Amino acid sequence: MTEREALPSGGKAAYITEEVRRRIIEKEWRQGERIPDEAELAAEFGVARATVNKALQMLAEEGLLDRRRRAGTRVAVNPVRKASFSIPIVREQVEAAGMSYSHRLISQSRSPLPERHAARLGLPAGEVLIHQRAVHYGDRRPFQLEDRWINPRAVPGIETVDFHHMNANEWLVRNAPYLRAELNFSACSAGVRDARLLETKPEQALLILNRTTWNDSGPITTVRLAFHPGYVMTATT
Amino acid sequence: MTEREALPSGGKAAYITEEVRRRIIEKEWRQGERIPDEAELAAEFGVARATVNKALQMLAEEGLLDRRRRAGTRVAVNPVRKASFSIPIVREQVEAAGMSYSHRLISQSRSPLPERHAARLGLPAGEVLIHQRAVHYGDRRPFQLEDRWINPRAVPGIETVDFHHMNANEWLVRNAPYLRAELNFSACSAGVRDARLLETKPEQALLILNRTTWNDSGPITTVRLAFHPGYVMTATT
DNA sequence: CGTGCTAATATGTTTAGACTTATATGTGGT
DNA sequence: ACCACATATAAGTCTAAACATATTAGCACG
Structure with missing residues (x-):
C-alpha cells in the first residue's frame, strides 16, 4: 500500500x-x-x-x-512565540459564559482631559472629551468596571447616543472601527470607588486592562477596564 | 498623470x-x-x-x-479583533529594558504534584515532578518570581542540568519546543513568601501569568510568574 | 407548502512559471 | 589583510489557469 x-x-x-x-x-x-x-x-x-x-x-x-x-x-534559536487573544464585546463575553448581561451607566460628562491620559492618547491635556464610567454585570453581579474617555472629534454622531440603553463598548465597536490598538495589562489594588462599584472590598487585587484605539483621524478612545476579583483572562498560541 | x-x-x-x-x-x-x-x-x-x-x-x-x-x-458586524503579544525569554526581556540580568534559584526538589496543578496539566495528582522556585532580577532588583513544575518524562536530559547557572526558562525554550501553550492572566495579592522574594510588602497587588505547555508526548511544564509591582504587559493589534 | 434534488456561484487551494530582491560569498585589486 | 564589486542563490511575490468544496437559490415533485 x-x-x-x-x-x-x-x-x-x-x-x-x-x-x-x-x-x-x-x-x-x-x-x-x-x-x-x-x-x-x-x-x-x-x-x-x-x-x-x-x-x-x-x-x-x-x-x-x-x-x-x-x-x-x-x-529559530530562541523561538519567540506569539500568543493571541480575542477582544470580544463585553456583552458577548458575559453571555458566552452563560450569564445574563446588564449594564449601568454611572456617570457621563464632558471634561478636560487629565494629564496622565493626554500622553497616552497624544492629545493636549485640557482638551474636552466625553468621560464616562459604567459597570457591566453578569447575572446581576459586577463583571467589569469601565472608565472611559472618548474623543468626540474622531466619532461624529456620538453626541446623540443614549448610553443608558446602549453600552459604549458595543456602540464604538460597531461605529468606530480602529486602525491600531494598544492593550496594557497590569494589577492594582481596588480603590474605594472601585470596590464599591465592583461590590468587593478595598485593597482587593484587580486585573486591569487599559485599551487605547486610533484611526487615521487620531485617537478614538482610551478605557481602563477593571475586572471582578478572580477573573482570569486566557490566551493561546 | x-x-x-x-x-x-x-x-x-x-x-x-x-x-x-x-x-x-x-x-x-x-x-x-x-x-x-x-x-x-x-x-x-x-x-x-x-x-x-x-x-x-x-x-x-x-x-x-x-x-x-x-x-x-x-x-464583520461585530469585529472580534485579535491582539497578540510575544513571549520572550525573561533574560532578553530584562536586557531589552536596558537592565543587567541575573537570577537566583531559590529551591529545587522532586515532589508529588499537588491536586490544583494536576488538573491543569492533565496528569494524575501525586505523580513526582521537578518543582523549583526562582527569582529573575533586573539591575539586582526583583523582576519576576517563578514557581515551576517540570515533567521530566517530557524533557529527557533535564536531570543533568544545573539550574544555578542556566535558568529553566531559557533552557526549556531551547530544549523543549512546545506544540501548544495556554496562558492565563490574573491578579492576586502578594502572600508573605511572594512579598519577601519580590522585596515588596504583603497584600501588594501582583500581575500573575500562568503558562502551561504541551508537546505530543504530554505536558512539559506549568509555571506561575509573578511580576514585580507596577509591571505592565503590552499587546498590540 | 414543504422537501429534496440540482445547478450556479464565490471562496479555497494548488500548480508551473516568471520575475524581484536581499544578501552571502567569492574575486580581484590595492 | 582589507575593501569594492560582481555573481549566484534562496526567499518573496505575482500570474493565469485549473480544480475542489461549501452553500445558496431555484425548481420540480409530492
Whole structure:
C-alpha cells in the first residue's frame, strides 16, 4: 500500500506545516540548523514551491523558523512565540459564559482631559472629551468596571447616543472601527470607588486592562477596564 | 498623470489590504454589507485573483471581514479583533529594558504534584515532578518570581542540568519546543513568601501569568510568574 | 407548502512559471 | 589583510489557469 498518510485537515500546505513542526519538535531538525530550501522540500513532498512557501511562512510567523533571502531557512534559536487573544464585546463575553448581561451607566460628562491620559492618547491635556464610567454585570453581579474617555472629534454622531440603553463598548465597536490598538495589562489594588462599584472590598487585587484605539483621524478612545476579583483572562498560541 | 499611488510598503497584496481596510474604516463599505467578490476586485485593482484572495484572507484573520463560500465576503458586524503579544525569554526581556540580568534559584526538589496543578496539566495528582522556585532580577532588583513544575518524562536530559547557572526558562525554550501553550492572566495579592522574594510588602497587588505547555508526548511544564509591582504587559493589534 | 434534488456561484487551494530582491560569498585589486 | 564589486542563490511575490468544496437559490415533485 502506498497510501499517503491522511492529510490531518485542510490541504497540503497545512500538512507540510504540521510535518515540519513535528520535525522541529522531535529534534530531527535542531535549533539554528539550516533546513532544506523550498525547492528541495517541494520535491520531497511532491508539491509546487508556492505551497511549501505558504507552509513555511506560517511557521515563520509563529516564530519557529527564521527565514532570510539567500541565507535560507533555519530553525529559530530562541523561538519567540506569539500568543493571541480575542477582544470580544463585553456583552458577548458575559453571555458566552452563560450569564445574563446588564449594564449601568454611572456617570457621563464632558471634561478636560487629565494629564496622565493626554500622553497616552497624544492629545493636549485640557482638551474636552466625553468621560464616562459604567459597570457591566453578569447575572446581576459586577463583571467589569469601565472608565472611559472618548474623543468626540474622531466619532461624529456620538453626541446623540443614549448610553443608558446602549453600552459604549458595543456602540464604538460597531461605529468606530480602529486602525491600531494598544492593550496594557497590569494589577492594582481596588480603590474605594472601585470596590464599591465592583461590590468587593478595598485593597482587593484587580486585573486591569487599559485599551487605547486610533484611526487615521487620531485617537478614538482610551478605557481602563477593571475586572471582578478572580477573573482570569486566557490566551493561546 | 496616471501614476499609481505609491505601494505603501510591501507588494500589491499589502496595498489591497490597506485599501480595503481604509474603505471599511471610512464607512465606504458598512458593517454587514457585502463587498465585491474576488474577481471584481481583481479587475478593479488590475491584479490576479490569487492576490486579492491573499489580501482578503489577511483581513478575515484580523477579524474585519467574514468570508463564506458561495455567500461572498461581508464586513464583520461585530469585529472580534485579535491582539497578540510575544513571549520572550525573561533574560532578553530584562536586557531589552536596558537592565543587567541575573537570577537566583531559590529551591529545587522532586515532589508529588499537588491536586490544583494536576488538573491543569492533565496528569494524575501525586505523580513526582521537578518543582523549583526562582527569582529573575533586573539591575539586582526583583523582576519576576517563578514557581515551576517540570515533567521530566517530557524533557529527557533535564536531570543533568544545573539550574544555578542556566535558568529553566531559557533552557526549556531551547530544549523543549512546545506544540501548544495556554496562558492565563490574573491578579492576586502578594502572600508573605511572594512579598519577601519580590522585596515588596504583603497584600501588594501582583500581575500573575500562568503558562502551561504541551508537546505530543504530554505536558512539559506549568509555571506561575509573578511580576514585580507596577509591571505592565503590552499587546498590540 | 414543504422537501429534496440540482445547478450556479464565490471562496479555497494548488500548480508551473516568471520575475524581484536581499544578501552571502567569492574575486580581484590595492 | 582589507575593501569594492560582481555573481549566484534562496526567499518573496505575482500570474493565469485549473480544480475542489461549501452553500445558496431555484425548481420540480409530492
